[in-house]
Amino acid sequence: MTVMVPSRTPALITPGQQALDSALHQLGQAAEHLGLDEGLRTMLATPRRSLTVSVPVRREDGRMDVVQGFRVQHNVSRGPAKGGIRFHPSTDIHEVTALAMWMTWKCALVGIPYGGAKGGVAVNPAELTTRELERLTRRYVNEILPLIGPEKDIPAPDVGTDEQTMAWIMDTYSVNAGYSVPGVVTGKPMTLGGSLGRAGATSRGVQIAALTALGRSPEGVRVAVQGFGKVGALAAQYLSDVGCTVVAVSDVGGAVHHAGGLDIADLRAHSAQTGGVSGYRHADAMSHDELFELDVDLLIPAALEGVITAANAPRVRARLIVEGANGPTTPEADEVLAANGTTVVPDILANAGGVIVSYLEWVQNMQAFSWSAAEVELKLRDLMQGAYGEVKSLAAEKGLTLRQAAHVIGVGRVAEAHQMRGLYP
Ligand SMILES: NC(=O)C1=CN([C@@H]2O[C@H](COP(=O)(O)OP(=O)(O)OC[C@H]3O[C@@H](n4cnc5c(N)ncnc54)[C@H](OP(=O)(O)O)[C@@H]3O)[C@@H](O)[C@H]2O)C=CC1
Numbered sequence: 229m230t231v232m233v234p235s236r237t238p239a240l241i242t243p244g245q246q247a248l249d250s251a252l253h254q255l256g257q258a259a260e261h262l263g264l265d266e267g268l269r270t271m272l273a274t275p276r277r278s279l280t281v282s283v284p285v286r287r288e289d290g291r292m293d294v295v296q297g298f299r300v301q302h303n304v305s306r307g308p309a310k311g312g313i314r315f316h317p318s319t320d321i322h323e324v325t326a327l328a329m330w331m332t333w334k335c336a337l338v339g340i341p342y343g344g345a346k347g348g349v350a351v352n353p354a355e356l357t358t359r360e361l362e363r364l365t366r367r368y369v370n371e372i373l374p375l376i377g378p379e380k381d382i383p384a385p386d387v388g389t390d391e392q393t394m395a396w397i398m399d400t401y402s403v404n405a406g407y408s409v410p411g412v413v414t415g416k417p418m419t420l421g422g423s424l425g426r427a428g429a430t431s432r433g434v435q436i437a438a439l440t441a442l443g444r445s446p447e448g449v450r451v452a453v454q455g456f457g458k459v460g461a462l463a464a465q466y467l468s469d470v471g472c473t474v475v476a477v478s479d480v481g482g483a484v485h486h487a488g489g490l491d492i493a494d495l496r497a498h499s500a501q502t503g504g505v506s507g508y509r510h511a512d513a514m515s516h517d518e519l520f521e522l523d524v525d526l527l528i529p530a531a532l533e534g535v536i537t538a539a540n541a542p543r544v545r546a547r548l549i550v551e552g553a554n555g556p557t558t559p560e561a562d563e564v565l566a567a568n569g570t571t572v573v574p575d576i577l578a579n580a581g582g583v584i585v586s587y588l589e590w591v592q593n594m595q596a597f598s599w600s601a602a603e604v605e606l607k608l609r610d611l612m613q614g615a616y617g618e619v620k621s622l623a624a625e626k627g628l629t630l631r632q633a634a635h636v637i638g639v640g641r642v643a644e645a646h647q648m649r650g651l652y653p
C-alpha cells in the first residue's frame with residue numbers, strides 16, 4: 229500500500245502521547261488507503277467528547293488525595309460508546325484517547341453496533357485498600373455520570389479494574405437513577421447480570437485468533453506471554469489446555485521461564501498466593517526484555533502499549549505475534565516485523581473477544597434474558613472467525629499487513645456510517 233501518513237514526532241514525552249501518535253499513524257494509513265477526504269479524516273482523528281475530572285479519595289489515615297480521571301468517547305456514529313476503564317498510574321488523556329480510538333475501529337471491525345470509548349484513573353490500585361478503591365470508583369463514576377448510560381456509553385474492565393469495580397459502577401449509577409440499571413456496564417459479576425463467558429472472553433478470543441493464525445495443530449507450539457493479568461493468564465491457560473507449551477510469562481515483578489513448559493494452572497495458583505509470578509519454584513527467573521527475544525513460535529503481549537519497538541523488534545524471534553494488549557507494537561516495530569516476515573495479529577482483531585462478549589452481556593441485560601455458556605461461546609467464535617477471515621482476505625487481496633487490513637475495514641465502516649448519517653449539515 230502506498231501511504232501518506234502524518235509525520236511522526238521523534239521526541240515523544242509520555243507513553244500516552246506515544247500511543248496516541250501510533251493510533252493516529254494507523255488511522256492516517258487507513259484513511260489514505262480508503263481515499264477519505266480531509267474533513268472526514270479530521271473528524272475520525274478527533275474524539276467527540278473528552279472529560280477530565282479530579283477525583284478526591286479519602287485515605288484510611290484521613291488524608292485526602294486527589295487523582296485525575298478521564299472518559300473519552302472517540303466516536304458514536306455506529307451506536308453507543310463502548311470501552312473499558314483503566315486504573316493505572318501512568319494513564320493520561322492521550323493514552324485514553326488512543327485506547328478509545330482503537331475501541332471504535334475494533335467494534336466496527338467485528339460488526340457490533342457500538343462506537344468507541346475508554347476511561348482511566350491515574351492511580352495505582354495496588355496501593356489502595358479495598359475501601360479506598362470503592363470510594364475512588366464511586367466518586368469517579370459520579371464525576372463521569374453525565375456521559376455514561378446503557379444507551380450512551382457502557383464501561384467495562386481494563387487494566388487494574390475487575391468485576392468488583394464494575395459492580396460498584398453499576399451500583400453507583402443505579403443509586404443515582406433510582407432503580408437497577410445492569411446494562412450501564414459490562415464485565416459484571418454473574419449475580420448482577422454478568423454474562424457467562426465474559427471473564428475469559430478476551431483470552432478465549434486471543435486463543436481463537438492464535439489458533440486460526442497458526443493454521444496447524446497447537447501441539448508443541450512454544451509460547452511466551454507478557455502480562456499475567458486477566459487477559460494474559462487465561463490466554464496462557466487456554467493455549468496450554470489445547471497442547472501449546474507456554475515457556476515464559478511475566479508480570480510487573482519479573483519474568484519466569486521453563487523450556488520444558490510451565491504448568492499454567494499451578495503458576496496461576498502461585499501468582500494468586502504470592503501476588504506475582506516471580507519466585508515460582510518450577511521455573512527460572514529471566515528479565516522482562518529477554519522474554520520478547522525468546523526462541524518461541526508465538527509471542528503474546530498482554531500488558532501495556534509500546535513494548536515492541538524499533539529497538540527490540542529486530543531481536544524478536546517469534547514468527548507470530550498475537551496482540552492481547554492494546555497498542556503493544558509501535559509503527560516503527562511493525563515495519564521491522566513485516567520486513568522480517570513476522571505475522572502480527574493486531575489488537576483490534578486479536579483482543580476483540582472481550583468487547584464481543586460485553587456486547588452479548590449488554591444485549592442480555594437490555595432484554596432481561598440470558599444465554600448459556602455454549603451459546604455465548606458459539607457467538608464469540610462466529611464473530612471472531614468472521615472478522616479474522618475478512619481481515620485475512622483483504623490483506624491478501626491488497627498486499628496489506630493484517631493491521632493495515634483490520635484498520636481499513638474498521639475505519640471504512642465508521643467513515644461509511646458518517647457519510648450515511650450526513651456529514652455536512
Ligand atoms: N480486560 C479485558 O477484557 C481487555 C483487556 N485488553 C487489554 O489487555 C491488556 C491487559 O489487560 P488486563 O489483563 O485486563 O489487565 P490486568 O490489570 O488484569 O493485567 C495486566 C497485567 O500486565 C502486567 N504488566 C504490567 N506492566 C507490565 C510490564 N512492564 N511487564 C510485564 N507485565 C506487566 C501486570 O502485572 P502485575 O499484575 O504485576 O501488575 C498484570 O499481570 C491491556 O492492554 C488491555 O487494554 C484488551 C481487550 C479487553
Ligand SMILES: O=C(O)CCC(=O)C(=O)O
Binds near residue numbers: 384385386415554586
Ligand atoms: O468489554 C468492553 O466493553 C471493552 C473491553 C476493552 O476495553 C477493550 O477491548 O480494550
